[in-house]
Amino acid sequence: MQIHTEGVHSKETCSQAASAIRDALYVIGGKWKLPILMTLASGPQRFRELQKMLETITPKVLSKELKELELNEFIKRTVHPTTPVTVEYSLTHYSTSLQKVLIELRDWGFAHRQRLRASLRASKSEQVLEEK
Amino acid sequence: MQIHTEGVHSKETCSQAASAIRDALYVIGGKWKLPILMTLASGPQRFRELQKMLETITPKVLSKELKELELNEFIKRTVHPTTPVTVEYSLTHYSTSLQKVLIELRDWGFAHRQRLRASLRASKSEQVLEEK
DNA sequence: GATAGCAGTATCCCAAAGGATACTAGTATC
DNA sequence: GATACTAGTATCCTTTGGGATACTGCTATC
Numbered sequence: 001m002q003i004h005t006e007g008v009h010s011k012e013t014c015s016q017a018a019s020a021i022r023d024a025l026y027v028i029g030g031k032w033k034l035p036i037l038m039t040l041a042s043g044p045q046r047f048r049e050l051q052k053m054l055e056t057i058t059p060k061v062l063s064k065e066l067k068e069l070e071l072n073e074f075i076k077r078t079v080h081p082t083t084p085v086t087v088e089y090s091l092t093h094y095s096t097s098l099q100k101v102l103i104e105l106r107d108w109g110f111a112h113r114q115r116l117r118a119s120l121r122a123s124k125s126e127q128v129l130e131e132k
Numbered sequence: 133m134q135i136h137t138e139g140v141h142s143k144e145t146c147s148q149a150a151s152a153i154r155d156a157l158y159v160i161g162g163k164w165k166l167p168i169l170m171t172l173a174s175g176p177q178r179f180r181e182l183q184k185m186l187e188t189i190t191p192k193v194l195s196k197e198l199k200e201l202e203l204n205e206f207i208k209r210t211v212h213p214t215t216p217v218t219v220e221y222s223l224t225h226y227s228t229s230l231q232k233v234l235i236e237l238r239d240w241g242f243a244h245r246q247r248l249r250a251s252l253r254a255s256k257s258e259q260v261l262e263e264k
Numbered sequence: 265g266a267t268a269g270c271a272g273t274a275t276c277c278c279a280a281a282g283g284a285t286a287c288t289a290g291t292a293t294c
Numbered sequence: 295g296a297t298a299c300t301a302g303t304a305t306c307c308t309t310t311g312g313g314a315t316a317c318t319g320c321t322a323t324c
Contacts, residue, residue: 014170020241021166021234027244029157031312038146047271058313063272072244073251083321084270094247097240102153104236108229109152112159112204115226119205163282179301190283195302215291216300 027072028098032057032065037095040075044090074098159204160230164189164197169227172207176222206230 028034032054039045039053051062066089069075074095078088160166164186171177171185183194198221201207206227210220 009174014173017234017238018166018170020238020245022241023245024237024241025157025161029161034150034153038150041146042141048269056313058315059272060274060314061312064312073247079271082270085320087271097243101236101240102149104233105156106149106152108233109154109156111229113152113155116204180299188283190285191302192284192304193282196282211301214300217290219301 024101027068027074028101030065032061033069034102036062036065036069037074037091037098040089040091044078044088046086046088050089156233159200160233162197164193165201166234168194168197168201169206169223169230172221172223176210176220178218178220182221 035054036050039050045053047059047062047066050066051057051059054062057065066075066077070077073092075089076092078090080086080088167186168182171182177185179191179194179198182198183189183191186194189197198207198209202209205224207221208224210222212218212220
Protein backbone atom coordinates (compact mmCIF):
# COMPACT_ATOMS: atom_id res chain seq x y z
CA MET A 1 0.00 0.00 0.00
CA GLN A 2 1.49 3.27 -1.08
CA ILE A 3 -0.55 6.13 0.16
CA HIS A 4 1.24 8.90 -1.65
CA THR A 5 1.03 10.05 -5.23
CA GLU A 6 4.73 10.61 -5.75
CA GLY A 7 7.31 7.86 -5.75
CA VAL A 8 8.79 8.85 -2.40
CA HIS A 9 8.23 6.52 0.52
CA SER A 10 10.32 7.84 3.37
CA LYS A 11 9.65 7.32 7.04
CA GLU A 12 8.70 10.98 7.49
CA THR A 13 6.16 11.22 4.68
CA CYS A 14 4.58 8.02 5.94
CA SER A 15 4.24 9.06 9.54
CA GLN A 16 2.97 12.46 8.43
CA ALA A 17 0.38 10.72 6.30
CA ALA A 18 -0.50 8.46 9.20
CA SER A 19 -1.07 11.33 11.57
CA ALA A 20 -3.10 13.24 8.99
CA ILE A 21 -5.27 10.16 8.58
CA ARG A 22 -5.55 9.82 12.32
CA ASP A 23 -6.65 13.45 12.55
CA ALA A 24 -9.29 12.88 9.92
CA LEU A 25 -10.54 9.70 11.56
CA TYR A 26 -10.68 11.45 14.89
CA VAL A 27 -12.86 14.35 13.84
CA ILE A 28 -15.47 12.20 12.12
CA GLY A 29 -15.12 9.19 14.42
CA GLY A 30 -17.13 8.13 17.42
CA LYS A 31 -20.71 7.08 17.72
CA TRP A 32 -22.53 10.35 17.16
CA LYS A 33 -20.54 12.76 14.95
CA LEU A 34 -21.88 11.50 11.64
CA PRO A 35 -25.49 10.99 12.81
CA ILE A 36 -25.49 14.57 14.08
CA LEU A 37 -24.09 15.95 10.84
CA MET A 38 -26.59 13.92 8.87
CA THR A 39 -29.47 15.18 10.97
CA LEU A 40 -28.35 18.74 10.46
CA ALA A 41 -28.09 18.06 6.73
CA SER A 42 -31.88 18.25 6.53
CA GLY A 43 -31.81 21.73 8.04
CA PRO A 44 -30.83 23.64 11.19
CA GLN A 45 -32.03 22.19 14.47
CA ARG A 46 -32.17 23.24 18.07
CA PHE A 47 -30.66 21.31 20.94
CA ARG A 48 -33.85 19.60 22.01
CA GLU A 49 -34.85 18.82 18.45
CA LEU A 50 -31.51 17.12 17.85
CA GLN A 51 -31.90 15.16 21.04
CA LYS A 52 -35.33 13.95 19.94
CA MET A 53 -34.25 13.07 16.41
CA LEU A 54 -31.22 11.14 17.61
CA GLU A 55 -33.52 9.36 20.05
CA THR A 56 -31.01 7.70 22.37
CA ILE A 57 -28.36 10.35 22.80
CA THR A 58 -28.05 11.89 26.25
CA PRO A 59 -27.75 15.66 26.68
CA LYS A 60 -24.27 15.35 28.11
CA VAL A 61 -22.97 13.52 25.07
CA LEU A 62 -24.88 15.69 22.62
CA SER A 63 -23.44 18.79 24.24
CA LYS A 64 -19.91 17.44 24.05
CA GLU A 65 -20.22 16.34 20.43
CA LEU A 66 -21.72 19.67 19.38
CA LYS A 67 -18.81 21.50 20.99
CA GLU A 68 -16.28 19.39 19.14
CA LEU A 69 -18.11 19.78 15.85
CA GLU A 70 -18.19 23.54 16.41
CA LEU A 71 -14.48 23.61 17.22
CA ASN A 72 -13.81 21.82 13.95
CA GLU A 73 -16.01 24.38 12.22
CA PHE A 74 -18.46 21.86 10.85
CA ILE A 75 -21.42 23.46 12.57
CA LYS A 76 -22.40 26.90 13.71
CA ARG A 77 -24.13 27.68 17.00
CA THR A 78 -26.58 30.57 16.92
CA VAL A 79 -28.33 31.87 20.00
CA HIS A 80 -31.72 33.46 19.40
CA PRO A 81 -32.74 35.94 22.09
CA THR A 82 -36.22 34.53 22.42
CA THR A 83 -37.78 33.62 25.74
CA PRO A 84 -36.65 31.10 26.67
CA VAL A 85 -33.49 31.39 24.59
CA THR A 86 -33.30 28.98 21.71
CA VAL A 87 -30.04 27.77 20.26
CA GLU A 88 -29.84 26.73 16.66
CA TYR A 89 -27.19 24.48 15.21
CA SER A 90 -26.55 24.52 11.48
CA LEU A 91 -23.98 23.10 9.09
CA THR A 92 -21.28 25.43 7.90
CA HIS A 93 -20.17 25.70 4.32
CA TYR A 94 -16.94 24.06 5.41
CA SER A 95 -18.77 20.90 6.38
CA THR A 96 -19.26 20.19 2.67
CA SER A 97 -15.50 19.64 2.42
CA LEU A 98 -16.18 16.27 4.03
CA GLN A 99 -18.27 15.12 1.08
CA LYS A 100 -15.53 13.48 -0.95
CA VAL A 101 -14.10 11.70 2.05
CA LEU A 102 -17.48 10.44 3.17
CA ILE A 103 -18.42 9.27 -0.31
CA GLU A 104 -15.16 7.34 -0.58
CA LEU A 105 -15.73 5.79 2.84
CA ARG A 106 -19.31 4.91 2.01
CA ASP A 107 -18.47 3.32 -1.32
CA TRP A 108 -15.56 1.41 0.09
CA GLY A 109 -17.67 0.28 3.04
CA PHE A 110 -20.41 -1.02 0.76
CA ALA A 111 -17.97 -2.86 -1.47
CA HIS A 112 -16.14 -4.31 1.50
CA ARG A 113 -19.29 -5.66 3.09
CA GLN A 114 -20.30 -7.30 -0.16
CA ARG A 115 -16.86 -8.80 -0.53
CA LEU A 116 -16.94 -10.27 2.94
CA ARG A 117 -20.41 -11.69 2.34
CA ALA A 118 -19.21 -13.27 -0.88
CA SER A 119 -16.18 -14.86 0.73
CA LEU A 120 -18.35 -16.12 3.56
CA ARG A 121 -20.66 -17.83 1.06
CA ALA A 122 -17.64 -19.27 -0.73
CA SER A 123 -16.22 -20.78 2.45
CA LYS A 124 -19.62 -22.20 3.35
CA SER A 125 -20.03 -23.98 0.01
CA GLU A 126 -16.49 -25.27 0.41
CA GLN A 127 -17.54 -26.82 3.67
CA VAL A 128 -20.56 -28.40 2.02
CA LEU A 129 -18.35 -29.88 -0.68
CA GLU A 130 -15.96 -31.22 1.91
CA GLU A 131 -18.76 -32.86 3.81
CA LYS A 132 -19.90 -34.82 0.77
CA MET B 133 -24.01 17.69 3.61
CA GLN B 134 -25.37 15.40 0.97
CA ILE B 135 -23.42 12.22 0.88
CA HIS B 136 -24.96 10.70 -2.18
CA THR B 137 -24.46 11.41 -5.84
CA GLU B 138 -28.09 11.23 -6.90
CA GLY B 139 -30.70 13.72 -5.81
CA VAL B 140 -32.41 11.29 -3.45
CA HIS B 141 -32.15 11.96 0.24
CA SER B 142 -34.44 9.48 1.95
CA LYS B 143 -34.06 8.20 5.47
CA GLU B 144 -33.11 4.74 4.21
CA THR B 145 -30.33 5.77 1.84
CA CYS B 146 -28.92 7.98 4.57
CA SER B 147 -28.85 5.36 7.25
CA GLN B 148 -27.45 2.84 4.79
CA ALA B 149 -24.71 5.30 3.94
CA ALA B 150 -24.11 5.91 7.61
CA SER B 151 -23.68 2.23 8.38
CA ALA B 152 -21.42 1.74 5.37
CA ILE B 153 -19.27 4.59 6.64
CA ARG B 154 -19.30 3.10 10.10
CA ASP B 155 -18.15 -0.22 8.67
CA ALA B 156 -15.31 1.48 6.85
CA LEU B 157 -14.27 3.47 9.88
CA TYR B 158 -14.35 0.34 11.97
CA VAL B 159 -12.02 -1.77 9.85
CA ILE B 160 -9.35 0.92 9.56
CA GLY B 161 -9.96 2.50 12.95
CA GLY B 162 -8.24 1.96 16.24
CA LYS B 163 -4.74 2.75 17.29
CA TRP B 164 -2.74 0.19 15.35
CA LYS B 165 -4.46 -0.90 12.12
CA LEU B 166 -2.96 1.77 9.90
CA PRO B 167 0.53 1.67 11.42
CA ILE B 168 0.60 -2.08 10.86
CA LEU B 169 -0.54 -1.78 7.25
CA MET B 170 2.01 0.95 6.64
CA THR B 171 4.79 -1.13 8.11
CA LEU B 172 3.83 -4.04 5.91
CA ALA B 173 3.78 -1.67 2.93
CA SER B 174 7.56 -1.73 2.93
CA GLY B 175 7.54 -5.52 2.62
CA PRO B 176 6.44 -8.69 4.42
CA GLN B 177 7.40 -8.93 8.06
CA ARG B 178 7.36 -11.56 10.76
CA PHE B 179 5.60 -11.20 14.09
CA ARG B 180 8.64 -10.19 16.06
CA GLU B 181 9.83 -7.83 13.36
CA LEU B 182 6.48 -6.07 13.39
CA GLN B 183 6.58 -5.81 17.14
CA LYS B 184 10.04 -4.21 17.00
CA MET B 185 9.13 -1.78 14.24
CA LEU B 186 5.95 -0.66 15.97
CA GLU B 187 8.01 -0.23 19.14
CA THR B 188 5.31 0.13 21.77
CA ILE B 189 2.75 -2.45 20.71
CA THR B 190 2.29 -5.44 22.99
CA PRO B 191 2.14 -8.96 21.57
CA LYS B 192 -1.44 -9.39 22.73
CA VAL B 193 -2.63 -6.35 20.85
CA LEU B 194 -0.50 -7.09 17.81
CA SER B 195 -1.90 -10.59 17.64
CA LYS B 196 -5.46 -9.35 17.85
CA GLU B 197 -4.98 -6.66 15.23
CA LEU B 198 -3.30 -9.07 12.83
CA LYS B 199 -6.22 -11.47 13.18
CA GLU B 200 -8.72 -8.75 12.36
CA LEU B 201 -6.68 -7.52 9.41
CA GLU B 202 -6.49 -11.08 8.14
CA LEU B 203 -10.26 -11.51 8.55
CA ASN B 204 -10.79 -8.41 6.49
CA GLU B 205 -8.39 -9.85 3.91
CA PHE B 206 -5.93 -6.98 4.07
CA ILE B 207 -3.05 -9.21 5.05
CA LYS B 208 -1.99 -12.78 4.51
CA ARG B 209 -0.44 -15.00 7.14
CA THR B 210 2.13 -17.51 5.92
CA VAL B 211 3.73 -20.11 8.14
CA HIS B 212 7.20 -21.23 7.11
CA PRO B 213 8.15 -24.69 8.43
CA THR B 214 11.55 -23.58 9.64
CA THR B 215 12.85 -24.30 13.12
CA PRO B 216 11.58 -22.50 15.00
CA VAL B 217 8.60 -21.83 12.77
CA THR B 218 8.48 -18.34 11.36
CA VAL B 219 5.28 -16.61 10.40
CA GLU B 220 5.26 -14.00 7.70
CA TYR B 221 2.62 -11.34 7.30
CA SER B 222 2.19 -9.61 3.95
CA LEU B 223 -0.27 -7.24 2.33
CA THR B 224 -2.83 -8.74 -0.01
CA HIS B 225 -3.73 -7.30 -3.35
CA TYR B 226 -7.06 -6.35 -1.85
CA SER B 227 -5.38 -4.02 0.61
CA THR B 228 -4.68 -1.67 -2.29
CA SER B 229 -8.42 -1.04 -2.50
CA LEU B 230 -7.94 1.19 0.53
CA GLN B 231 -5.66 3.54 -1.37
CA LYS B 232 -8.27 6.00 -2.57
CA VAL B 233 -9.94 6.18 0.81
CA LEU B 234 -6.67 6.69 2.62
CA ILE B 235 -5.50 9.34 0.18
CA GLU B 236 -8.75 11.25 0.65
CA LEU B 237 -8.47 10.96 4.40
CA ARG B 238 -4.86 12.07 4.35
CA ASP B 239 -5.47 15.06 2.11
CA TRP B 240 -8.49 16.13 4.04
CA GLY B 241 -6.65 15.68 7.33
CA PHE B 242 -3.75 17.85 6.14
CA ALA B 243 -6.03 20.58 4.88
CA HIS B 244 -8.11 20.48 8.03
CA ARG B 245 -5.12 20.86 10.31
CA GLN B 246 -3.87 23.81 8.30
CA ARG B 247 -7.29 25.38 8.42
CA LEU B 248 -7.50 25.03 12.18
CA ARG B 249 -4.03 26.49 12.57
CA ALA B 250 -4.99 29.43 10.41
CA SER B 251 -8.17 30.13 12.34
CA LEU B 252 -6.25 29.85 15.60
CA ARG B 253 -3.78 32.49 14.38
CA ALA B 254 -6.68 34.65 13.27
CA SER B 255 -8.40 34.50 16.64
CA LYS B 256 -5.09 35.29 18.37
CA SER B 257 -4.48 38.40 16.31
CA GLU B 258 -8.07 39.39 16.98
CA GLN B 259 -7.31 39.22 20.66
CA VAL B 260 -4.23 41.36 20.17
CA LEU B 261 -6.28 43.94 18.30
CA GLU B 262 -8.90 43.92 21.02
CA GLU B 263 -6.28 44.48 23.68
CA LYS B 264 -4.99 47.64 21.97
C1' DG C 265 -46.53 30.36 43.70
C1' DA C 266 -46.35 25.67 41.09
C1' DT C 267 -45.44 23.91 36.55
C1' DA C 268 -43.35 23.41 32.18
C1' DG C 269 -40.14 24.25 28.66
C1' DC C 270 -35.47 25.84 27.19
C1' DA C 271 -30.23 24.56 26.98
C1' DG C 272 -27.44 22.59 28.98
C1' DT C 273 -24.16 20.50 33.71
C1' DA C 274 -22.83 17.30 37.33
C1' DT C 275 -22.16 12.91 39.19
C1' DC C 276 -21.84 8.34 39.07
C1' DC C 277 -21.42 4.07 36.41
C1' DC C 278 -20.32 0.52 32.81
C1' DA C 279 -18.09 -1.73 28.92
C1' DA C 280 -14.61 -1.82 25.55
C1' DA C 281 -9.86 -0.71 23.98
C1' DG C 282 -5.59 -1.09 24.98
C1' DG C 283 -1.25 -1.79 28.15
C1' DA C 284 1.96 -4.46 31.59
C1' DT C 285 3.73 -8.45 32.84
C1' DA C 286 4.21 -13.09 32.95
C1' DC C 287 3.77 -17.25 30.72
C1' DT C 288 3.27 -21.36 27.01
C1' DA C 289 5.32 -24.98 23.53
C1' DG C 290 8.80 -26.26 20.58
C1' DT C 291 13.72 -26.68 19.19
C1' DA C 292 18.55 -25.40 18.49
C1' DT C 293 22.66 -23.93 20.63
C1' DC C 294 26.07 -23.40 24.69
C1' DG D 295 20.56 -29.28 31.39
C1' DA D 296 20.31 -23.94 31.07
C1' DT D 297 19.59 -20.39 27.61
C1' DA D 298 17.62 -18.27 23.71
C1' DC D 299 14.84 -17.90 19.85
C1' DT D 300 10.26 -18.48 17.54
C1' DA D 301 4.92 -17.03 17.78
C1' DG D 302 1.99 -16.18 20.29
C1' DT D 303 -1.60 -16.60 25.29
C1' DA D 304 -3.26 -15.48 29.86
C1' DT D 305 -4.22 -12.49 33.51
C1' DC D 306 -4.73 -8.34 35.47
C1' DC D 307 -5.02 -3.31 35.24
C1' DT D 308 -5.95 1.52 33.42
C1' DT D 309 -7.96 4.61 30.38
C1' DT D 310 -11.55 6.21 27.51
C1' DG D 311 -16.16 6.57 25.32
C1' DG D 312 -20.40 6.72 26.29
C1' DG D 313 -24.90 6.06 29.21
C1' DA D 314 -28.28 6.95 33.35
C1' DT D 315 -30.08 9.99 36.24
C1' DA D 316 -30.56 14.03 38.48
C1' DC D 317 -29.94 18.73 38.59
C1' DT D 318 -29.17 24.10 37.29
C1' DG D 319 -30.81 28.92 35.90
C1' DC D 320 -34.02 31.26 33.34
C1' DT D 321 -38.80 32.69 31.99
C1' DA D 322 -43.55 32.28 30.55
C1' DT D 323 -47.80 30.43 31.55
C1' DC D 324 -51.54 28.29 34.76
